[in-house]
Amino acid sequence: MGTLNSYLLVSGLLFTIGLTGVMVRRNIIIIFMCLELMLSAANLTLVAFSRFGLVNGLPNHHGQLLVFFTITVAAAEVAVGLAIIVALYRARQTVHVEDLKTLGG
Amino acid sequence: MDSIVFTIAAAVMLIFGIGVVLNRNPVASALCLVMSFVGLAALFISLDAHFLGIIQILVYAGAVMVLFLFIIMLLDLRAEERRKLNAWALIGGGLVALCFVGTLLHVLGRFPAGEGAAPPLQPPEGTAYEDTKALGTLLFTRYVFHVQVIGLLLLGATIGVVALSKKEPTR
The missing domain is CATH 1.20.5 (Single alpha-helices involved in coiled-coils or other helix-helix interfaces)
Structure with missing residues (x-):
């Protein structure tokens, strides 16, 4: 097992990868996947802190439960998001964000 | 031994994470995402969070990724593979990533509490x-x-x- 800092570094790098993907890629499905990466990076941070901040010699289970709830919410979010993407594709026949500029004026 | 597991899991997670961003084909991206999540689950298990590791595999690598692949197949995205990348978005994304990594290294360099090895678990006497x-x-x-x-x-x-x-x- 590495140190807490190594876990935080890995988690931060994963978050950076996700952030870069969101900014660089134009395919809305890839953007959505990169959002999942960022969410997972946050989960890794929570679990790392829960393992290194022992309470009575045991990991902090409240942090791990927060991750559990986050995963549940993320699953719901993916379902709704993909449904929106399908509805969007039906209306516009595209998944490229550059083709969707109605709100940009 | 443990640090080898950590290194391999972290490398798998990060390399396949980069693969998600770099792949032009959405199906390949989705498969890279699966591998990235498997690496993340290995990291969870290395942190003694066995339950969350299993949940991560079941929910993300199982359910969520099947949903992604299903939608990609449904929309048939192959026709849209070739597009020019927006240079400004590339530059901006790279800059933001660099700033973020710089901040991260700066903060972690001043966090001595995170340098020590993990304290051993102490479950109650006689139980695992x-x-x-x-x-x-x-x-x-x-x-x-x-x-x-x-x-x-x-x-x-x-x-x-x-x-x-x-x-x-x-x-």
Whole structure:
């Protein structure tokens, strides 16, 4: 097992990868996947802190439960998001964000 | 030994994470995402969070990724593979990533509390550490209201998805 800092570094790098993907890629499905990466990076941070901040010699289970709830919410979010993407594709026949500029004026 | 597991899992997670961003083909991206999540689950297990590692595999690598692949196949995205990348978005994304990594290294360099090795677990005398049992007990005692709310949220999401994907009647 590495140190807490190594876990935080890995988690931060994963978050950076996700952030870069969101900014660089134009395919809305890839953007959505990169959002999942960022969410997972946050989960890794929570679990790392829960393992290194022992309470009575045991990991902090409240942090791990927060991750559990986050995963549940993320699953719901993916379902709704993909449904929106399908509805969007039906209306516009595209998944490229550059083709969707109605709100940009 | 443990640090080898950590290195391999972290490398798998990060390399396949980069693969998600770099691949032009959405199917390849989705498969890279699966591998990235498997690496993340290995990291969870290396942190003694066995239950969360299994959940990560089941929910993300299983359910969520099947959903992604299903949608990619459904929309048939192959035709849109070739497009020019926006140079400004590339530059901006690279700059933001660099700033973020710089900040990260700066902060972690001044965080001596995170340098030590993990303290050993001390389960009660004569018992092995069972995180699933502990999490389950906590989930259905202290957090039982939150479980109900999450259940309601999942119900709402299900109804929302059905409503969203219903075909609108043509006027």
